[in-house]
Amino acid sequence: MNIAKIPLGNWVDSLVEWITVAFAGLFSFITTVIDGILNLIVDVLSAGPPIVLILVLTLLVAYTSRWPLGIFTLVSLLLIENLGYWDSTIQTLAIVLVAGVLTIVIGIPLGIWSAQYKTVQRILTPVLDFMQTMPAFVYLIPSILFFGIGVVPGIIASFIFAIAPTIRMTNLGIQEVPKDLVEASDAFGSTRSQKLLKVQIPLATPTILAGVNQSIMLALSMVVTASLVGAPGLGADVYRAVSQINVGQGFEAGLSIVFIAIILDRLSQNLRKPAYRHIVNGKIVFAIVAVLVVGTAIGVSFAKEKAAPDGNAAGVGAQTNYKIIGIEPGAGIMARADKAMDDYGLDQWKIVEGSSAAMIAELKKAYKNQRPIIVTGWSPHWMFSSFDLKYLDDPKGTFGKAEAIHTIVRKGLEQDAPGAYKILDQFAWETSDIEAVMASIEQGMSPGEAAEKWIAEHQDKVTAWTKGAQKGNGEKVNLVYVAWDTEIASTNVIGKVLEQNGYKVTFSQVEVGPMFAGVANGSSDAMVAAWLPGTHLEYYNTYKDKFIDLGPNLEGTKLGLVVPEYMEIESIEDLK
Numbered sequence: 001m002n003i004a005k006i007p008l009g010n011w012v013d014s015l016v017e018w019i020t021v022a023f024a025g026l027f028s029f030i031t032t033v034i035d036g037i038l039n040l041i042v043d044v045l046s047a048g049p050p051i052v053l054i055l056v057l058t059l060l061v062a063y064t065s066r067w068p069l070g071i072f073t074l075v076s077l078l079l080i081e082n083l084g085y086w087d088s089t090i091q092t093l094a095i096v097l098v099a100g101v102l103t104i105v106i107g108i109p110l111g112i113w114s115a116q117y118k119t120v121q122r123i124l125t126p127v128l129d130f131m132q133t134m135p136a137f138v139y140l141i142p143s144i145l146f147f148g149i150g151v152v153p154g155i156i157a158s159f160i161f162a163i164a165p166t167i168r169m170t171n172l173g174i175q176e177v178p179k180d181l182v183e184a185s186d187a188f189g190s191t192r193s194q195k196l197l198k199v200q201i202p203l204a205t206p207t208i209l210a211g212v213n214q215s216i217m218l219a220l221s222m223v224v225t226a227s228l229v230g231a232p233g234l235g236a237d238v239y240r241a242v243s244q245i246n247v248g249q250g251f252e253a254g255l256s257i258v259f260i261a262i263i264l265d266r267l268s269q270n271l272r273k274p275a276y277r278h279i280v281n282g283k284i285v286f287a288i289v290a291v292l293v294v295g296t297a298i299g300v301s302f303a304k305e306k307a308a309p310d311g312n313a314a315g316v317g318a319q320t321n322y323k324i325i326g327i328e329p330g331a332g333i334m335a336r337a338d339k340a341m342d343d344y345g346l347d348q349w350k351i352v353e354g355s356s357a358a359m360i361a362e363l364k365k366a367y368k369n370q371r372p373i374i375v376t377g378w379s380p381h382w383m384f385s386s387f388d389l390k391y392l393d394d395p396k397g398t399f400g401k402a403e404a405i406h407t408i409v410r411k412g413l414e415q416d417a418p419g420a421y422k423i424l425d426q427f428a429w430e431t432s433d434i435e436a437v438m439a440s441i442e443q444g445m446s447p448g449e450a451a452e453k454w455i456a457e458h459q460d461k462v463t464a465w466t467k468g469a470q471k472g473n474g475e476k477v478n479l480v481y482v483a484w485d486t487e488i489a490s491t492n493v494i495g496k497v498l499e500q501n502g503y504k505v506t507f508s509q510v511e512v513g514p515m516f517a518g519v520a521n522g523s524s525d526a527m528v529a530a531w532l533p534g535t536h537l538e539y540y541n542t543y544k545d546k547f548i549d550l551g552p553n554l555e556g557t558k559l560g561l562v563v564p565e566y567m568e569i570e571s572i573e574d575l576k
Contacts, residue, residue: 020145020365027146034098034152041094043300044293050081056292061263063285064270076259085234085256092223092233092260095151099158099219104212107163111170111208112196121171128164136161136225140358144229149325149354149362154226162218169211173204205272213268220261230325230354234260240329240353245513316569319372322348324561325363326376327356328482331512332535333376333399333559340398340561344572351376356484363387367564374575377562380431380486380554382438391560393571399534399560404552405486406530410522411548417525419470420477420503424526425550426465427494433458434554437489451492455500462497472502480508480515480524487529490553494528513539520546528553535559 020027045053054077062070080089114121139160143153177200185195201208223235234257241250274282326334337351359375360383366373367387374392383389407424414421433454440450455462477498481491495505508524516536518524520543530536530549540549561572569575 016142016145019142023146030156031147031152034155035150038094038098038151038155040297040300041097042090044296045090045093046087047296047300050077050086054078054081056289057263060285060289061267063276063280064274065266066275069266073263076263080256080259083252083256085237085253088232088234088237088253089256089260091151092220092235092257095155095158095223095226095231095233096216096219096260096264099155099162099222100212100216102155102159103163103166103215103219106159107166107211107215108170108208111167111211112174112201114167115171115174115200116196124167128167131160132164136222137228140225140229144358144361145365148365149230149352149358150323151226151231153229154222154231157229158219158222158226161222162215165214165218166208166211169214170204170208173207173211174200176207177203209268209272213265216264216268217261220257220264223257227353228355229358230352232353236329236353243329243331243511243513245517316372316374316567316575317348320374322350324349324351324374324376325359326351326353327359327484328511329353331376332531332537333378335538336399336534336559337376337561340394340396340572343396343398344576346572346575349575370564370566372567373564375562377560378486379558380435380438382435382442382485383562385435385439386442388565389562390565390570391558391562392569392574394560395571395573398572402555403531403534403557403559405490405528405554405557406532407526407528407550407553408516408519408530409526409548409550410519410524411546412522413525413548417472417475417477417503419472419501420475420498420525422469423465423498423501424494424528426467426469427497427528427553428465429461429554431554431556433461434486434489437493438485441485441489447488447492448496450489451496454493455496465494465497466501469501472498472504474502474504476506477503477526478506478508478524480510480518480527481529482512482515483509484529490528512536516540516543516547519543531557 054074057077058070058074061073077089080086110124114124136157139157140153143157147153147156174196181199181203182195185199190199223231223233224238225235227233227235227239234253237253238250238257240246241253274285324337326337328334334351334353340346341349341351363373363375363383365371377383377389377391407427409421409424413424437450437454440453441447445453479491479495479498481487491507495507498505508518510518515524515527515529516539519527530540532540563569
């Protein structure tokens with residue numbers, strides 16, 4: 001059909017950009033409030049040694065769900081602490097609790113409102129359908145722009161994804177209250193609020209709590225997704241394990257999530273009718289828990305107020321909240337950034353894990369408002385041509401010297417597709433070439449279109465790559481890459497060249513670890529994305545006997561910490 005494409009995406013981009021600017025103050029307020037609540041919950045849960053919280057949760061679970069589950073809680077939490085995931089578990093519990101409270105505070109009133117008014121129900125139903133069927137990853141995109149990188153966009157995305165069951169089940173529970181009871185309350189002259197609070201809500205409570213239980217489980221299921229935008233906790237541990245193909249770490253972190261899910265599920269199911277309520281009244285138990293929580297919160301707050309502030313309040317650390325915005329946890333630059341924290345004694349600083357896309361979104365937002373920001377950066381990258389940026393000096397050489405990007409192919413490719421092997425072996429270009437492709441993509445072209453444009457303008461270089469290469473006859477070639485801007489550009493260019501020479505090319509976007517493993521085990525044919533000798537050295541050494549390194553396709557790359565030129569710092573040492 002020769003119908004022009006409806007610019008729906010552009011409309012959405014414009015709307016999101018307008019909302020970001022128009023409601024910047026509101027988003028900043030929400031971020032501050034949620035951050036404050038989250039930090040308070042983390043401080044309360046972290047007060048004292050881990051065994052204190054473990055015993056409290058064990059007794060609470062045993063009281064609500066009988067002693068066998070209490071023993072399970074004790075053993076599982078002790079195992080989590082032993083495996084070294086206690087701090088991550090605290091972070092995850094805090095995130096789920098905040099998201100859960102938001103779903104209760106907002107979801108239950110909306111459910112009641114929709115049960116009371118059919119018009120509200122008709123409006124909310126398609127909205128809830130949309131919220132439940134839209135992929136959870138999509139919520140992260142506007143959340144980053146509205147709230148920045150970190151835990152807050154993860155909580156907001158979790159809340160949006162998880163609130164639907166609470167609204168639906170509250171609505172259902174109130175509507176299923178027997179009509180004769182409602183009519184009886186009307187006959188006795190009950191007001192609307194009396195009927196709701198004394199008849200409908202008490203009878204609908206089991207259904208409402210079932211919805212809250214489902215919402216809590218959905219919020220917990222979002223912890224890995226939330227880690228993509230910098231949310232800490234067990235989700236970040238799982239994401240890191242996936243990036244590094246660390247099966248053991250992935251199993252340990254995943255098992256910890258399972259334990260937390262079981263504990264939260266049983267607790268939320270049995271809060272209304274505890275198993276041992278005939279021995280100790282539930283109101284007494286929950287009052288004790290409430291006193292402990294409130295008392296700990298007050299104690300933690302006083303302790304923080306008395307603590308003397310460190311550092312210069314007007315320094316770069318205070319201005320950036322002692323955060324360095326990073327990318328995917330499996331990236332070599334993240335390991336080097338961690339090492340830089342140790343080498344330069346930056347104990348107060350924290351590197352926020354996320355993704356390269358989230359890092360760029362945060363950089364754009366800060367640069368537009370002339371706010372201080374520090375990011376992990378590398379070149380070539382289009383951000384250096386779009387923004388006025390500079391590398392911080394690295395006098396200790398933690399980030400290493402210039403690197404090269406290598407082409408790596410599977411064993412046997414030369415025999416299976418000799419022409420493709422030769423083209424990949426002869427593939428080499430300059431920093432200006434790859435930056436031109438990245439700039440075209442940033443300006444709105446698809447990666448494939450940008451690659452075709454560059455190829456059409458640089459036939460001399462393409463001819464050199466294909467010189468002496470045998471034409472293909474529809475043989476399949478799978479190129480694997482990581483979703484960095486440089487790798488998207490280079491992989492699409494070499495892919496288009498292979499297609500023009502008779503090969504059927506497919507692309508697989510993965511994390512760094514799976515990229516190396518895929519070429520090593522033969523499930524992928526090649527990659528043009530190995531940063532050596534530093535960034536990807538660990539993966540290279542792991543699989544170097546199982547693939548063929550064809551050498552550099554691009555030289556002169558650089559890694560380091562990057563800041564806007566308007567920031568008055570020049571070296572990593574200035575961060576102290």
